[in-house]
Amino acid sequence: MESLGSFVIVLRNPAAPAPTDAASACAAVETVVGDIAGKQGFVFHPYPITLFHGDYLYYADLAEAAKARFLRARARTSAAPANLRVKADGALQHLIRPEWIAQGPEWDVAVQEVSAADLVASSMTSVNGWLGPPWVKAGWFHAERILADAIEDGDTRARADAMVGRIEASDYRDAVERINLQRDLVTTLTSSCRKLVVGYTVKRQYISVEFRDGIENIGFDSIEGLNSPMFIRTVKLKNFPWNGWLMVGIDKAPNAAWNPIAGFNDSFGRLLWSAVGDPALVPAPYDSGWMLNRVSDVQSNSGR
Structure with a gap:
């Protein structure tokens, strides 16, 4: 990537x-x-x-x-x-x-x-x-x-x-x-x-796409790479689509406070917050704007 x-x-x-x-x-x-x-x-x-x-x-x-x-x-x-x-x-x-x-x-x-x-x-x-x-x-x-x-x-x-x-x-x-x-x-x-x-x-970041144990459907950010909210929200294990273990490597030791006020500003902290945080908007992966995270524009059914 x-x-x-x-x-x-x-x-x-x-x-x-x-x-x-x-x-x-x-x-x-x-x-x-x-x-x-x-x-x-x-x-x-x-x-x-x-x-x-x-x-x-x-x-x-x-x-x-x-x-x-x-x-x-x-x-x-x-x-x-x-x-x-x-x-x-x-x-x-x-x-x-x-x-x-x-x-x-x-x-x-x-x-x-x-x-x-x-x-x-x-x-x-x-x-x-x-x-x-x-x-x-x-x-x-x-x-x-x-x-x-x-x-x-x-x-x-x-x-x-x-x-x-x-x-x-x-x-x-x-x-x-x-x-x-x-x-x-x-x-x-x-x-x-x-x-x-x-x-x-x-x-250049590397992933495994090996048939049984790899991952697929991967989104990443054009500037932040794989350590972005888009990766966590899109990556899927081939062998266990809805559960299983995803092994993720970080190139630096954790050194942040890992809380919304004082931390989440190192590589591990950003990855952790991408997984547990639930913001309304996340940065668009290939654009300079934002995209909806958990809200979609659904047309109402006037017949109900």
């Missing part, structure tokens, strides 16, 4: 001295982005909304334009500086030239991963039958969570905050104005080169 694994981020060291001009500020980051483009181990996609997001079509032209812009800049780049110091998460170090890898605490640019499932889970609440907020799987919301803290200009930050406020308050006339507002917000968030989303990784 394939879902969105993580966002790959390239950012400039905020503790480093501020460059004197915008070109110098962006040079190091754009050099790293251009160098890792096309390398194996991640999908080069220099835009914060991916094909795994249910609302990607609203931003497809902007995403393609961003990719073309970075590839053109890469073609114009001259010889890369040898003294660039790059800090990279362990799983991403293979993307960086060996001579660039920072050997000490000082660094110029960092390449990091942000887990997509954790980004969603950290924004969800498990209180009063609700998993909200309503936009928890929307691409603009993920872009805001990742990039908002990197906006350095005060006016730009105020403009982004105002757009977020309008979206969350439904302060727009119709769907067209809402989509344009969201596009403008993401454009504002990606205007700074201090932090850039340059791609993503694909998470």
Whole structure:
């Protein structure tokens, strides 16, 4: 089962001295982005909304334009500086030239991963039958969570905050104005080169479909993968359709409080709450909206 694994981020060291001009500020980051483009181990996609997001079509032209812009800049780049110091998460170090890898605490640019499932889970609440907020799987919301803290200009930050406020308050006339507002917000968030989303990784989770003891009818979430309410509500054992034992593996040890107020925010806790919780709505597995969990639209029988 394939879902969105993580966002790959390239950012400039905020503790480093501020460059004197915008070109110098962006040079190091754009050099790293251009160098890792096309390398194996991640999908080069220099835009914060991916094909795994249910609302990607609203931003497809902007995403393609961003990719073309970075590839053109890469073609114009001259010889890369040898003294660039790059800090990279362990799983991403293979993307960086060996001579660039920072050997000490000082660094110029960092390449990091942000887990997509954790980004969603950290924004969800498990209180009063609700998993909200309503936009928890929307691409603009993920872009805001990742990039908002990197906006350095005060006016730009105020403009982004105002757009977020309008979206969350439904302060727009119709769907067209809402989509344009969201596009403008993401454009504002990606205007700074201090932090850039340059791609993503694909998470692959494995199931057994062996004839007698496997499972079938499996639903999963495009961002959270198998650890989502949709999996628990759809998975069925082949050998025992209505009872029996389902063996589920979790890749991390439990460490949450496992209650609606203080916990259910680790991998095991989210799986547990998906099984025992009964919210009215659950996130749509392949979209950015929600779907009914236990209520259906049944036509009344006027003859009875």
